[in-house]
Amino acid sequence: MPIKKNAHLLRGEFAENQALQFLLNAGLVLVEKNFRCKVGEIDLIMREKDALVITEVRYRKSDRFGSAAESVTATKQSRIIAATHYYLSLKPHHKAIRFDVVAISGDNHINWIKNAF
Template sequence: MLNKIKAKAAHLIRGENAEEQAYRFLLAKGLEPVCRNFRCKQGELDLIMLDKQTLVIIEVRFRKSDKYGSALESVTQKKQSRIIAATHHYLSADKTDRPIRFDVIAISGNGTIDWIQNAF
């Protein structure tokens, strides 16, 4: 049981590190932070940032290897639906007239970062 707890903790740490890496990457690209880790019953929005006048909802995915599919492939239709539902919830409290875009930051185990704008 203790090993299972340690493995989960290591997995969470890798996820947090990937999210921080994505956050810094996007800051360097000129995006402005709005919110991190917005949680609601519909799901979680990893990063919410502004790209000029566009509100960008960013899903960060990390895969140590492509053995079970790439980081990008892990953003399934079901995952996209949950992100969209969580975005509706976020916008119900923080209304905006800004255009909205959904991006994915896919980070592989070798450190490669792929930024897919308008991913869905």
């Protein structure tokens, strides 16, 4: 029996696909999507020239409780960094590494923040 996804998960998946298409159109190359490990998750791992771009995708329907970009807290950043260390232990990368955020608002405005943290 197939597992039903709730609306929140479907919206998150849609936002990730929207961000992926945006980044591909900007010339980045997809390396891996939804990398999960015991310490966290990385939404998108992209490559731009020689740089590995670790990308967190955030969606907020409204800014009532803060923007999508503001929702990337210090705790979330530390989980992403820990997951990146784990990823690199499996697949070493000896070039530059960058942490970006793609924040998508309810009106589908995309804010790409390079070197976000």
